[in-house]
Amino acid sequence: MSGANVPPVTSVAALYGIAHRIEADAAERYVMLADQMETHNNLELARMFRDLARAERLHADKIRDLAGSIGIGDGGGPIGPWKSDSPEAADLYAARYDMSPHDALRLALAAEERALAFYTDLAAAKVDRAVRDLAASFAVEEREHVALCHRLLERYPPASAVRPGDPDAPGDR
């Protein structure tokens, strides 16, 4: 996903902008997934994705507050700074109409892990000290989110497809 497409982060102001963008993109993606699940009548998952979107929006607001007068800029404009995709945005290709809460949490875990990798790499990069320190503090937060996903995964063990024997499964001909 984000992979080698990490945008250059040369200042604290740029990092606030990118950090805000990461959370906003994550929230937008969960809203998309919630809408998809609602359309396909998987209401439990729709609720779960809406909760995840709410959590990401709170993180975005927190970053805006932290940035204070430095501001968050435009986070790379309408297209965004990544060539491929924003690191914490859930992988849409992994979605299925009959996915279980466990599957959704796996999706969220992978997204949080990508964000953690992004900040960990940046904290170790040859950039300004202040940028590294801020990236390290964001990495601490992301590590907590990763741990939270692991705890939730224990609560929602793997389930087989939520609609076994669906007489009208999409792949059937």
Place this chain on the structure above:
Amino acid sequence: MNAAEPLKCRPSDYKSEVKPIWCPGCGDYHVLMALTRAMAALGLPPERLAVVSGIGCSSRIPAYTNCYGFHGVHGRSLAVATGLKIARPDITVICASGDGDGYSIGGNHFLHACRRNVDLAYIVMDNHIYGMTKGQPSPTTEPDFDTALAPGGTGLRPFNPLVVALASGANFVARAYSGNPNETAELIVDAIKHPGFSFVEILSPCVTYRPDQRSWKDRVHPAPVTPTDDPARAARRLMTDDGFNLGVLYRGNRAPYKPPTAAAMLAPESLDEEFVV
């Protein structure tokens, strides 16, 4: 604000209230995301944009934007888009198809739209299958793709849309992968800005009938060459292309088709010219 200055828009400003009904996991969600990001980057108000399509899962895309939209007849998206652009050159026209819509039933329109070089952007969401009608092979399906609908595969050589576009006169040829929505958005912006007929083939997986296409994310790679304006060079590259090179592969400089002005069309002597044998 200066009239020519782009508006400050967000991608959400271009999304309609209609929720997509594509299968979760479908690549077309990413294409919609890329398209609305591209529109926001262009900064054009929705009423200066039109999205025209044919029929297929991919062709549902106009309904999910709040620009002018036309969900047309199967295979005829380019005919409608061409007519619209000629009648309203002030509108930015984006034409959208699937591989069935654009290369099978609409294949002839594709050739002539490239040849005419009207100033519009054509995006084809290619999943190498007819998704909407439950998985029949399309012109880009691999010959050995084995399904209950084509046991053992069709055995037919797939169509190479980029080579066909180039040979038919398209002025801009690019390939994108929907899983890279930002890069896809940049390519759509580039295609819209480039004068003449711009073709962007977007590899957009059908997770329902082609779950194997989830592996496309590991197969795509940036084209290792800079875009050329030399059709012969572009043709050589495209003929040996592995089907997964991403980026602009040809950027031509042919002048776009210019329709006669309304005044010229109304002049009686111009009618005589039309009947000269």
